[in-house]
Amino acid sequence: MARAYRWLLPHPILTLILAVVWTLLQNEVSAGMVVFGIILGIIIPWITSVWWPDTPRGFRLDKMISYSLIVMWDILVANVQVAWIVLTVPNSKLKPAWIVVPLKLREPEAITVLAGTITLTPGTVSADLSDEGHSLLVHVLHTDDPDAVLNDIKTRYEGRLLEIFS
Amino acid sequence: MTAQIIGTYAAALSLLIGSGFVLVGAIGLLKFNDPMTRLHAPTKVGTVGIGMLLLASMLHSLVIGDGSFHELLIMAFLFVTAPISANFIAKVNIHRRACETPPAPPRDDTWSTLQTPESD
Numbered sequence: 001m002a003r004a005y006r007w008l009l010p011h012p013i014l015t016l017i018l019a020v021v022w023t024l025l026q027n028e029v030s031a032g033m034v035v036f037g038i039i040l041g042i043i044i045p046w047i048t049s050v051w052w053p054d055t056p057r058g059f060r061l062d063k064m065i066s067y068s069l070i071v072m073w074d075i076l077v078a079n080v081q082v083a084w085i086v087l088t089v090p091n092s093k094l095k096p097a098w099i100v101v102p103l104k105l106r107e108p109e110a111i112t113v114l115a116g117t118i119t120l121t122p123g124t125v126s127a128d129l130s131d132e133g134h135s136l137l138v139h140v141l142h143t144d145d146p147d148a149v150l151n152d153i154k155t156r157y158e159g160r161l162l163e164i165f166s
Numbered sequence: 167m168t169a170q171i172i173g174t175y176a177a178a179l180s181l182l183i184g185s186g187f188v189l190v191g192a193i194g195l196l197k198f199n200d201p202m203t204r205l206h207a208p209t210k211v212g213t214v215g216i217g218m219l220l221l222a223s224m225l226h227s228l229v230i231g232d233g234s235f236h237e238l239l240i241m242a243f244l245f246v247t248a249p250i251s252a253n254f255i256a257k258v259n260i261h262r263r264a265c266e267t268p269p270a271p272p273r274d275d276t277w278s279t280l281q282t283p284e285s286d
Binding site for chain 2 (some may be wrong): 096
């Protein structure tokens with residue numbers, strides 16, 4: 001049973017996402033379109049599974065949802081902060097800085113999510129990954145205390161992602 | 167009738183807030199003078215700016231009685247793709263040495279953008 005399930009649904013979450021995206025694209029909820037979305041959601045991961053050599057083993061959907069809510073709130077706050085910096089801080093007073101974030105995360109998917117989160121939130125852009133993937137390079141727009149920003153990234157985002165991908 | 171009026175005002179308000187954020191993003195792009203700091207204004211202010219404009223579109227479609235949820239998809243794809251373009255612009259800046267050279271990573275040899283083969 002478990003093997004049949006794995007064969008039919010190699011990526012259950014991708015199946016769900018494809019079905020939801022298809023239904024949203026139709027812009028109306030009808031039973032036929034939902035069923036067609038589910039069929040697409042089964043066929044597409046099945047055809048493309050050759051190019052997805054290893055799925056991340058653990059993935060906690062419930063924690064991912066609470067993580068997304070936190071990130072959305074942070075994006076709102078970040079937008080106001082950055083808008084304030086843009087409008088009030090003169091160029092000569094701006095203190096940009098590079099931050100090196102040592103990574104505990106190992107899965108490429110988890111690092112991608114972390115890098116994306118960093119780019120979308122408070123005045124930070126993730127710029128590069130080291131050649132072996134052990135650290136992430138982050139650029140900060142304006143900070144007096146780079147260590148506090150680093151600590152924030154590690155506790156607020158990386159800690160939670162470690163729980164999600166475990 | 168009142169719900170319709172409230173909806174119209176809410177749509178107008180989100181349009182105003184959204185265009186305000188987009189305007190600030192454009193100001194930031196013009197004001198900062200270093201390519202890396204310039205990158206910050208559009209990547210962040212843009213997300214809420216465009217998000218509010220899409221929210222206005224959704225509210226308007228609900229008010230005229232023809233609900234539309236395409237905007238949710240646009241928002242989702244925007245949030246997934248915005249960091250990637252920002253990352254690529256940052257990588258180009260590092261590669262062209264258009265910004266301060268970043269500090270070396272603690273455990274590995276170098277940053278992947280700076281890692282060039284001997285022959286280059």
